[in-house]
Amino acid sequence: MEYQYPLLLCVKLALSPKFQPFPHVLQFVSDLLLPTTIDGAIYNDLHRMIKDYEAVLPYTVGAMDGAAARGRLDILQRLQNTRSEGCSSAAFVGAAANAHLEVLWWLNEFYARLAQPAEMVKAAAANGHIRIVEFISQS
Template sequence: MDGAAALGKLDLLKRLHSNIPEGCSNAAFINVAANRHLNVLEWLYEFYPQRANPGEEIIRAAECGYTDIVRFLNRKQGGRR
């Protein structure tokens, strides 16, 4: 699942979600943020929030200049920036 997430393959993730109950690792969240797949990040937060690492995700997204990802992650943490 991590590879599909990193590539932004949301349809594949949804299919895998049905068949792989353990899901993905926290690396999936970091790679999705670094690759600017906002729709995938939103989906991961809906189904696997316990695997998230928002601090690291924000760092990676900010390093890449992805302010939309940073804003989303700040909202998830309850921040207002």
């Protein structure tokens, strides 16, 4: 059985019948409305989007990277327990740039091999987070 997208994102049903002869336009608008991954919905904690699209949209490391940049340790922990994609070095840089010390501790515990201290220090310093720079230097 093919998955049916919600009506609001099914452009073919939402637009005037005058557009039906232009399937490429309908597809273009649909592509703009529907993301290619579930990552943004995950790290923004958009429950309805997750419920509607989790089965049809892939996860990437972007879900964890975004959660780290937003300081969402709860989401990071949930993803680590339920998914296998992990994160990238961008998770460390995002957490450092936004002064999420607790997230950096957690990332160091589980994904230390991905840390890029020089990039993390640059990101933290650029945003005036001296405490984070000190933490990275001591790690």
